[in-house]
Amino acid sequence: MKKRMKKITAIGMAVLMGMSVTACGAGDGAASQDTGETTGTPADSAVETTGNETETPADSDSDSGNKVITFWNTGTEGADKEMYELAINQFHEKSQSGYTIENIPTQNDKYKEKLVIAMSSGECPDMYSTWSGGPMNEYIDSGYAQPLDDLYEKYGLKERFMEGALEQASYNGQIYAVPVKNISIAGIYYNKDLFEQYNVSVPTTVSELEAACDTFLANGIIPFTLANGPKWTGSMYFQCLATRKGGIEPFQTAAAGDGSFEDECFVYAGKKIQEWVNKGYFPEGFNSMSSDDGQANAFFYTEEAAMYLTGSWATASFKTDSEDAGNDFYSKVGWFTFPAVDGSDADTSILCGTMGDQFISFNCTGDKLDVAFEFITYLSSDETIEHMVAAGQIPPIVGVDDMITDPVSKSIIDAANKASAVQLWYDQYLNPTVANAHLDGNQEVFGLTMTPEEANQKMQAAQAEYLSGK
Amino acid sequence: MNNQSNTLGWRRQRSTNIAAFIFLLPVFLLLTVFIFYPIVDSFAISTYRWNGITADRTFVGLSNWGKLVGDREFWFAFRNNIMIMVMSIIIQIPIGLAEATFIEFAGRKAAICKVLWFIPMLMSSVAIGFLFNYALAANGGMISAVSKLFGGGNIDLLGNKNTALVTVIFVIAWQFIPFYMVYCMAAYTNVSEDVYEAAVIDGATKSQYFRRIALPLLAPSLKSAAILSMVGSLKYFDLIYVMTGGGPGTATELMATYMYKNSFVQFNMGYGSAVAAGMFILITGLSLVTMRVINGKKEV
Numbered sequence: 001m002k003k004r005m006k007k008i009t010a011i012g013m014a015v016l017m018g019m020s021v022t023a024c025g026a027g028d029g030a031a032s033q034d035t036g037e038t039t040g041t042p043a044d045s046a047v048e049t050t051g052n053e054t055e056t057p058a059d060s061d062s063d064s065g066n067k068v069i070t071f072w073n074t075g076t077e078g079a080d081k082e083m084y085e086l087a088i089n090q091f092h093e094k095s096q097s098g099y100t101i102e103n104i105p106t107q108n109d110k111y112k113e114k115l116v117i118a119m120s121s122g123e124c125p126d127m128y129s130t131w132s133g134g135p136m137n138e139y140i141d142s143g144y145a146q147p148l149d150d151l152y153e154k155y156g157l158k159e160r161f162m163e164g165a166l167e168q169a170s171y172n173g174q175i176y177a178v179p180v181k182n183i184s185i186a187g188i189y190y191n192k193d194l195f196e197q198y199n200v201s202v203p204t205t206v207s208e209l210e211a212a213c214d215t216f217l218a219n220g221i222i223p224f225t226l227a228n229g230p231k232w233t234g235s236m237y238f239q240c241l242a243t244r245k246g247g248i249e250p251f252q253t254a255a256a257g258d259g260s261f262e263d264e265c266f267v268y269a270g271k272k273i274q275e276w277v278n279k280g281y282f283p284e285g286f287n288s289m290s291s292d293d294g295q296a297n298a299f300f301y302t303e304e305a306a307m308y309l310t311g312s313w314a315t316a317s318f319k320t321d322s323e324d325a326g327n328d329f330y331s332k333v334g335w336f337t338f339p340a341v342d343g344s345d346a347d348t349s350i351l352c353g354t355m356g357d358q359f360i361s362f363n364c365t366g367d368k369l370d371v372a373f374e375f376i377t378y379l380s381s382d383e384t385i386e387h388m389v390a391a392g393q394i395p396p397i398v399g400v401d402d403m404i405t406d407p408v409s410k411s412i413i414d415a416a417n418k419a420s421a422v423q424l425w426y427d428q429y430l431n432p433t434v435a436n437a438h439l440d441g442n443q444e445v446f447g448l449t450m451t452p453e454e455a456n457q458k459m460q461a462a463q464a465e466y467l468s469g470k
Numbered sequence: 471m472n473n474q475s476n477t478l479g480w481r482r483q484r485s486t487n488i489a490a491f492i493f494l495l496p497v498f499l500l501l502t503v504f505i506f507y508p509i510v511d512s513f514a515i516s517t518y519r520w521n522g523i524t525a526d527r528t529f530v531g532l533s534n535w536g537k538l539v540g541d542r543e544f545w546f547a548f549r550n551n552i553m554i555m556v557m558s559i560i561i562q563i564p565i566g567l568a569e570a571t572f573i574e575f576a577g578r579k580a581a582i583c584k585v586l587w588f589i590p591m592l593m594s595s596v597a598i599g600f601l602f603n604y605a606l607a608a609n610g611g612m613i614s615a616v617s618k619l620f621g622g623g624n625i626d627l628l629g630n631k632n633t634a635l636v637t638v639i640f641v642i643a644w645q646f647i648p649f650y651m652v653y654c655m656a657a658y659t660n661v662s663e664d665v666y667e668a669a670v671i672d673g674a675t676k677s678q679y680f681r682r683i684a685l686p687l688l689a690p691s692l693k694s695a696a697i698l699s700m701v702g703s704l705k706y707f708d709l710i711y712v713m714t715g716g717g718p719g720t721a722t723e724l725m726a727t728y729m730y731k732n733s734f735v736q737f738n739m740g741y742g743s744a745v746a747a748g749m750f751i752l753i754t755g756l757s758l759v760t761m762r763v764i765n766g767k768k769e770v
Contacts, residue, residue, distance in 0.1 A: 064658070113734045119523040120739070121549075138737050142524035285608020287718045288629030295607075433736040444719035449631040469519065 021065045061446025067099045069372050069427040070125040072115065073358065076105045078317040079391035080181065086387055087379040094378070098370040109230055109292050117133045119144055127372050129358040132168050132177060132436060133428030136359065140171050145172040151373040160380060164422055165355035165396035178376050183394040183416050184311040185337075186352040189318070189408075194221060194306045194333045203339045206244070206272070213281050217307045223281040225305035227289035227296035231439035232427050234273075234286075236309055238438075239352040239426050240338040241269035247346035248421050254460075255430060257467045261438075261460040262453070268341075270445045270452020277446060287447045297321070301329060309338070312412045313357055316392035319406075335411045351419045354428070355396050430463075437462035473512060509750065515743035522739030532746035544745060547723045548752065553723070554639055555703035559696050561643045566650025567692070573651075574658045575676060584655075590649035599712025602641045605630070631721040634714055638722055642709055646702075650695055657691035658684070693764045698711075704753045725749045 071088075075081040088101045104125065112135065118124055124144050130136045139145050147297055152158040152175060157445045160168070178456035188313035195201070195212075198219055203209040228234040242251065246265025253259030276282070283305065289295040299305035299315065305437050308314070312335070317467040322330035340348045360379075362372050378384065382396060388395050401413050416422070441455030516534050520527035538544055569587055573580045574633035590598070605612045608626035617625050627637040661684055669679045710716065716723040716731065725745065733742025 116522060116734045116737070120734075135737070138521055138523070142521065144523065229715070229717070283609065284624040285614075285626035285629050288603075288606075288608065288626055288634075288714070290603070295609075433738060436731065436736055440717070440719050443717055444631070447629065447631055447718045449719060449721075 003190040007246055030414060030449075033272075059157065061178060068102050069099055069127060069364070069368065069375070070102045070104060070396070071360075071375075072104050072106065072118075072125040073360075074106060074108045074111050074129060075103075076107050077391055078320050079388070080464075081105060082391065083181075083384060083388050083393070084379075086386050087375065087381070088146070090383065093370070095374060096231045097367075097374065099368070099371045101375060107292065108398070124363045125365040126368060127360055127362055127375075129180065129360050130177065131428045132354065132359045133424050134431050136177065136361065137171055138432070139361060140176050144363045145176045146363070146365065146369055147176055148178070148362070148373065149175050151370065154370075155373060155377050157377065157380065160397055160404050162355060162396040162398055168355050168424060176371075177356075177359035177361045178379075179359050179393065179395065180376075180379055180391065181356060181358040182313050182316075182388075183355055183396050183413065184313045184353050184357040185411065185412065185416060185419075185422065186309065186311055187238055187335050187337050187415065189300070189308040189314060190334050190336065191300070191303055191306050191332050194303060194334045195334070200306075202334070205340050205342050206241075207342050209339050210276075212306075213276070213279070217280060222283050222299055222305040223255070223307060223309050225296045225299035226275075226282045226286045227291040227293075228282075228287045228443060228446055229290040230292070231443045232425070233291050233296065233310070235425070235442050236311070236352065237273055237276075237428055237443050238266075238269045238445075240309065242266050242342070243273050243350055243352055243423060244338055244341040244346055245269065245344050248350050248423050251423060251426065254463065257463070261463060262456045266456045267452050269456060270442075273442075273445055274448060274452065277448060282446075301325075309348075311353055311357070313393070315394075315408050315412065316405075318408075319392040332467050333408055335408050337415050341392045347420050349415075349418050349420045350423065351415060351421075352423045352425065354424055355422055368438040430467045434459065434462045434466050472538065473497070509747075512743045512750070513747045515740055516747045518740045520740040522733060522738040522742075523737070527740070530740070534741050535748075537741065538744045538748050543720060543723065543746070544728060547725045547728045550635060550722060551704050551706065551724050553635060553698050554642065554706060557636075557639045558642060558646070558699050558703045561639070562646050562699060563650050563692060563695055565643070565647050566695075567688075569647070569651040569652045570654030570658060571680060588648045588653055590645050591652070593645075595645065595708035596712050598641065598645050599709050600663060602644075603713055606637065628714055629718055631718050634718060636723045638710060638713055641713065642703075642706070645709065646699075650699075653691065653695050654688065657688045660691075661687045696764070697757060697760060701753060701757055704756065705749065725752075 071084075073080070073084060075084045083465075084103055084105070088103055091101060115124075115128060115130075119139070119142070130139065136145070149382040157178075158247060161179055162183075165183075166175055169175050169177035169179050190202070194216070198215050198221075200212045200215055203212050216223045226233060226237075242265045245268045246263060250259055250265050254261045254263060282291070283299055286296075296308065296310075297314075300308045300318075301321065315333075315335075318333055319330050322328070337348070337351065340346075360376065364367055364372055380395070383402065385395050385397055386403065389400065389406075389409070392409060394400060394404065394409055394416070401417065404410050404413055425427070427439055430438065438455075438459045441450060441458050444450035445452055445455050515527075517531060518527040519530045519534075531690060569583070573584050576583075593601075606627050608614055608629060610625045613627060614624040617623065627633045663688070665683060666679065669683050674682070705726055706724055707730070710722055710724055710727055711730070714722045716727045726749070729742050729745040729749065731742075732738040732745055
């Protein structure tokens, strides 16, 4: 009898311990994300959503009738934070609506997951920023964003934003978001002093770029700084190389299901990356470095690295960091677009990146939506735009070219104006599962633990699976 | 007489039952809401294709489960979990036991060791993750600095597919050894002082006492420590999430991080739930088998 009891207790214990896995396992994930806004664990969050199956998320929100608009974004520091705060202050001073905006910034790399958890637990904020592309489509499909065409008309903002930017904010022919922040395109920042010192001129072809890298390498300078821990940083090399090799077509057709990610231009990109890694063009340990910690910027700032391929949001960071440090580093920074691939006839004006960087979508209806959109007018007011331009940002506003005097920003906006097309970041454009396959594979390509062909194959397999399940 | 005492006994039994019911109710309610219901719901969600945020979901039967069984990434993650489990048991418990034994034998003199060795346990996993990310950084990290001192180059432990998992295992060991130290110290207090004195009077040396007397007496505690470590390793999440995010590539992917990625990054809540439910089955099964093996001789 006693033995039997013991056995039962033992089995009970084992089951309990196992159980705590499903519950805690999921709970841990949420806990590390939450900073207090969302209280539900993902497991029980599922409950809430299923309970309200007939009610759309937006409805439940506007009924509550409170006068606070929660606004989630990634402006935790620097120019972004200033910009949002400036606009919010203007709104609070001038708006007659009686609403207040509650600004809740979250750090970049944690933001996406936090947003998903909030949505799945029915705690979606009234306004939130996204990077558009695949995830935005998921949010819209799930009813967490409202079409804004009428409000654009009402507040006369349609003509104010650049066409390309509104295009990236659209979904099925309707505008669902507001491009707020920055024309962010991939390009190479370089240290003009180092280029001069070693007699290197701005490269226009990949072979010239490689010659420049070899020169730097011979002189103990790291050619490219890169922190590939978060994976999307290295993805830019892949995107730029593939786009310069094959133009915009191969990716577009592959993403639509008509082409393949095993196309020659993607193999070329992966091979080039591995060639560069083998030659030592990147800092040691780049695959585990984090970009949020500024580990890539550090090499650029200390002039240990000559070039930095990244999105043009970096201009603002370089500027403020240089000002904060009280040095003249920023005056040494130059910018050029990714050079042409030798022997390829692909259009070299095509850019990779986004015309807005951050796109604000709205999860509220009626008055609240109207007021929330009114806030956007302050976010794109002359005062805010001037502040953004001064901070080194290029908001996607018509006529912003004339306001820009900063030489780095000038070369970026020139490239953007000349571009025949802007390819949204691969990892944003693609379905999240495919994007993840790309990011994982590409990191391994960088780490030389996977061949480019294998990585592309995995990406294609993920795409095929996504399309088959659609 | 007999009847009356029976009634009294019955009454006492009944009041005990009521008390037990009242005391168990809150726990039971909490368990139901936070443990049982989510588990059942996980299994339910695993039969849907659902992105996790939309209101409508598509019933797909067991197709998620079919995918799970043939999913090489999941089994690779499971293999990583097993690696962590085995290494944790091999590294953490013996070192914890050694530390506890030292403190036990050294007595008051070792109080400082007790405090110092316990410190890692006081830090949160996220803090430990960041700490070691910096300590192990290829540029300017401790390991690289030491390697440079001896004329070597920078060493990138976390960015290398072949070393990342082992490195994380050592950090996990660093974090949890103090737990097993305390665990073993508590087990030592259960060993009666008389036993020790008797052994000493019989002329046993300290090493003889440890091997022949203390160790057998500690064995039951060590067994449950092993099972604790096992379950903990199989559902491990936080340090990996902070330190490598499952990378480079998928080199340090664990079942829990895989589940997390599917559920919250890739909008695949249905499949993520299947992974969670699969973890539940695997871990429960493994625990039962292990308990059976460990306790087998006595029970049968």
